[in-house]
Amino acid sequence: MQSWIDSLIAAGDFGKNPPRDLVYALFIFGLSAVVFLGVAFPFAGIVSWVERRVWARIQSRVGPNRVGPNGSLQWLADGLKHVFKEDIIPDEADARLFKLAPYVVVLGFVLPWAVMPFSSALILADLNVGILYFTAITALTVVGVLMAGWASDNKWSLIGGIRSAAQIVSYEIPAGMSIFPVVLITGTLSMQGIIRAQAWEPYHWFLFSNPFCFVAAIVLYMSALAEGNRTPFDLPEAESELVAGFATEYSGMRYLLFFFAEWGNMFIAGALITTLYLGGWQAPRLSSSPVVMNVLELLSFNVKVLFLVFTSMWVRATLPRVRIDQMMSLCWKFFVPVAFINLIGTALWVAIWPGGNPVAGYVMFALGLAIAVLFIRRVMYYLKRSRMEMYLHPTI
Amino acid sequence: MEPLQIYERLKERFGERVLETVEKKPDPFAVVDPGALVEICRYLCDGPELAMDCLSNETGVDYKDHIEVVYHLFSYRHRHGAVLKVKLPRENPQVATVEGVWKSANWMEREIFDLVGVNFEGHSDLRRILMPEDWPGHPLRKDFVEPQEYHGIATVRESPIVRLDRQKKK
């Protein structure tokens, strides 16, 4: 990239002897604008549309289906609507913090895209501390939410903000602890390094590499739900208790930014779990062309991530919300000890089999498959028992 | 036990202080002395044979010459009910609260205070409940006249038909 810009400068595209730093900065800003507007926001928007459609199907409704084919441009219409709405700032609010808060939240949602490993080549910056950067940056959200809750000068918002702070800070611990097993196995913090240590076959994923990792992946998934304020842990914005939690006083564009961040965070959490445990972008080598391979890898990555996003929508549509004390005790009395056991267990595992144990991979994979089959059978049972014709002809 | 039997028993126990029992259909009732109300209620509630453990309804009625407070009692143990009444003067009606006997009286007495204007002595929290705090008068009194406006908000509006007629004439 740098050499390409250098060659452009040398060719005189920016005039004679342009200030080099300025040109670099121009490219960096341009690139981030493209990523921001072209990738992150559409992703969040499309996730919001998908969520509404999935919810609608689960709740036997139709969902948004007017704007664009099957309503697929609904997110664009909603986004535009919010942008044009009046931006109301309460008189008593701390206006500066109030205005700043959504951007901090959005920052926590946009920055992780820098290390998002879409494929073996499609990554903006393969930092050698990628995973650390990832967890550090996503925690920015809590600052924004707390700021929003405080600055709104609304007690419901404040409770929402405090709840959010308590929740995210608590769940950072099991989430962080569930990342370490993989780091122990691979010995690297780089996103690409972790993915390269796995292979496209499911039994080579870290999810199945040993029993501890399997549990750690589940703990990580649930902690990610909690950190993303998703049901059953959506207490900061529990609409039946706190009106809209920290976002009560927000309107228009700023309100939209909060929810873009929420939907985007679903994708980010999914990407984290995919990278760590589900083999990332690894795809079977069907072609020797790097372009084709990259497209395959991109597909593989996105399918896994979107599956996780779908699961979280499914969970959200099914489960009620837990109470704050139950959520805290779940974290501190259950997830944290389990996460520590996972860490120690994996450490022992690595000490015994430094190169990994392939047999364990097959066994764990078979186990996972069995669980999945049992689950699907259960779902099918309920589908058969509920009588479809009644839904199709409601008047009988 | 039938209501009339209960009233007989009350007469035996309290004599003169049960002013009259009325056998009128469909619901017979007993009128008691307001001064003895709490005592009678406690007897009805605590006695094992009557055990009227529930005050199922309490309400006030304005009869133009006096005001009555009506108590519908019920016993979940014996499955029988009774109706007590106290007659109060229309000017400054006052009666002792039965909140100490049945907790449910709290809200119902607040409602009577609000709508009929009976003062309950000894009530723990006698505030208006349904109407605004500064509402003039008690709406369920027969001589209540609705104010034309409340804090500048009109309480009545012209019938749309009348307004249309007027507009046509213009």
Place this chain on the structure above:
Amino acid sequence: MSGTAEQTLRAEEMTLNMGPQHPSTHGVLRFVIRADGEVLREAVPDVGYLHRSIEKIAEKVGYHGFMPYTDRVDYVCAMFTNQGWGMACEKLAGIEVPRRGEYCRVIAAEFNRIASHLLTVGVLGMDIGAMTPFLHALREREMINDLIEELCGARLTFNYMRIGGVAWDLPPGWREKALAYLEHLDPILDEYNALISYNKICIQRLANVAPISREDAINYNLAGPNLRACGVKWDVRKDLPYSVYPDFEFDVPIGHGQWGTLGDSMDRYMMRIYEMKESAKILRQALTRMPDGPVLAKVVRNFRPLAGECQVRVESARGDQGWYVVSDGSGYPWRVHVRTGSFAAMGIIQKLSRGLMIADLVVLIASLDVIAPEIDR
């Protein structure tokens, strides 16, 4: 050191205003909450936002004319208020309702009970954060609304009953549709239970929350499902039988506290689920055994009952509804008072709220099934 710690960590009580526009105060209720963080010191209910003086209106519109207004006393299950008013007038004037009329009343009322309970359990689901059960429940309720619409032309404020019977007989083919719907309801309830009632989080949220003892329930005059959840086997339909309820076999479910404490929110919630099944039982019997004949007794238009007073009690979806009517022999009632389940339930909230969490208060309101129009009337 403890002294200084207290000084530096001084925690203030927070006064919160919940409602009247809060999403989970059903209708327009308001609570003034004193809270220590998430834990409530006390929640003081403030009602009256929906007061329309329906009792005063009754004194001005006459006996027949008041029937549509009774719909507004409790718009979620208006059949019962219709029935209560009708029964009170009939008792005053000594009118006998034709048997088919009584059957029509029971059928309409029991369908309305199922609809009302579906709304209650659905809203409770939504209050604990589960959106899907709410929409599933509303979907089922919608089908009942369709049935009732065919019956009386309205979906919410029915005005179906008249003094002396009901306005219209069942439309042709309605009976078969109703029976088919009942066939459909039982598996749906099982599905609903599997979806939310027996969900671990749901049980955790509801069980042991705000239990009411048997004595308190009676002393505070709770009624209907709320009372039965506390273990009092009392149902007006069974114990002070009215209409044609003695003809039918049905059980009166009571709470046993198998999820936590006796009389907790889970018991109150499950009571609604059980009662829907019992209502379906009654409906099946009523629909198959319907006698022929007229549905409306002959009642003069200028209805003037003799002077006197009476109270009738109807088992509404929100409990024992008592209609107290005083007649002075004229064409207008002298005084009407309706005692409702929600009013009583609202009175106990202040006592129960102490020590609950904010999220529990929402559950408590929903599980007591209070709706604002019935409190304020």
